[in-house]
Ligand SMILES: CC(C)[C@H](C(=O)O)[C@@H](O)C(=O)O
C-alpha cells in the first residue's frame with residue numbers, strides 16, 4: 001500500500017520525468033500559457049538557438065497587459081513599449097505556430113480567464129505561465145504556477161520545468177459564509193491572517209465546506225491570490241462543479257477521452273490521513289466583507305473597522321504601516337467607511353468573470369455612481385463581455401454611469417492607458433494594492449465586486465450589508 005498523499009503530491013508524482021539526488025525534479029508541463037510581457041526574450045532565445053517550440057499544441061498565447069480597453073483599440077497602441085511587446089507576440093505566435101488569440105479575436109482576454117474559458121485548463125494538469133497569478137488555474141485541481149522568462153524559454157523548448165517540491169499547506173474554510181461575504185473576502189481574510197509570507201515554500205490546498213460551496217468563478221478568485229499569500233500555488237480538489245464547468249468547452253476532451261479523463265480526475269483528492277506541513281483553519285461565519293487600507297494585500301480589515309495605528313503592529317511592520325498610511329493619505333482611527341473614493345474599477349483576473357459582473361450589476365441596478373466618482377468595468381475576456389451584454393449587465397453599468405470597456409488587464413496594472421492619477425483613490429476588485437501599481441501615486445483599496453459596487457453608489461468605502469438592508 002502506498003502512503004496517503006495530498007492532491008499536490010499526486011499531481012506532482014504524475015508529472016515527474018526525472019529526479020536528481022538532491023530532490024530537484026524535471027516536471028512535464030501540460031499547458032503553457034503565454035502573454036506579451038514575459039515572453040519576448042524567451043522566443044528570441046529560441047530563435048537564436050534555432051529551436052522550435054516543443055509542443056505548440058499545448059502552448060497558448062494572448063496579449064492582455066498592454067492592450068488598450070477602449071472601443072477604438074483596433075487603431076493600434078500609442079505607447080511604443082506596449083506596442084513593441086504586443087507586436088512581438090503577434091509575430092512569435094505566427095512564427096512558432098502556437099495557439100493564439102490576438103486583440104481582434106473575440107476570445108482575447110486576460111490569460112487566466114481565457115485558459116479556463118477555452119477548456120485549456122483541466123484537472124490534474126501542470127499549468128505554467130510567465131505570470132504570478134497563474135495560481136488561478138489551481139481552482140480546477142491543476143498544479144499551476146508562475147515562472148520567470150528564462151523558464152518560459154525552457155518550457156517552450158522542452159515542455160518541461162526544473163522544480164523543487166514545495167511543502168503541503170492546508171487552508172480550510174469551515175461552514176457557511178454569511179450574506180454579503182464572497183470568495184474575495186475569503187482569500188483576503190486568509191492573507192490577512194497568514195501574512196504575505198505565510199505561504200512561502202508551500203503549495204496551498206483550499207478545502208472545507210465554504211470552499212466546496214463556491215462556484216468555479218469563486219474558486220478561481222480564491223486561488224488567484226494564493227501568490228499574494230506567498231504560496232507557490234493554490235489548488236482545490238475537482239468535483240462535480242469542476243467537471244460541469246469544463247464539459248463541452250472548446251479544448252476539453254470529448255467522447256471516450258472525456259470518460260477516461262473523468263475517471264482520472266475523480267482520483268484527484270487528498271487521501272485520508274495525508275500529512276500537511278502547515279494547517280490554517282478559518283470559520284466561514286467569522287469572515288466579514290473586508291477591504292485593504294494599506295499597500296500590501298495583508299493590510300486587510302473588516303469594513304466595520306477603523307484605520308489601524310502603526311504602533312499597533314510589531315517589528316518592521318510599524319514603519320511599513322506608517323509609510324503605507326502616508327502613501328494612502330489616511331489617519332489612524334478613522335472609520336474605514338469614511339474613506340472617500342474617486343474611482344471604482346471592476347475587472348482583473350481576480351474578479352473579471354461573468355459571476356463577478358453579475359454580482360456587481362445586481363447591486364448597481366437602478367442606481368448611479370456617486371457624484372464625482374468615475375467607474376470602469378473591464379470584462380476579463382471578449383466572451384465575458386458578450387455574455388454580460390446579452391444578459392443586460394452592460395446596460396446596468398452604463399446606466400449607472402460606468403464606462404464599459406473591452407477585455408484586458410486594464411487598471412489592475414498601469415501598463416496600458418487605464419491608470420489612476422496621482423492621489424486618486426480607487427475601490428478595486430483586483431489583487432494588488434502596491435504603491436503606484438494602478439498609476440503613479442494612485443491609491444488602491446482591494447475588495448469584492450459587491451463591495452466595489454457599494455462604494456460606487458455611496459462614494460466612500462461601504463459595508464455591502466448596509467446596502468442589502470436598504471433594498472430588503
Ligand atoms: C506582468 C506580469 C509579469 C505580472 C505578474 O507576474 O503577475 C502581472 O500580471 C501582475 O499582476 O503584476
Ligand code: SF4
Nearest residue numbers: 133348349409412413
Ligand atoms: S489582471 Fe492584473 S493580476 Fe491579472 S494578470 Fe493582469 S496585471 Fe496580472
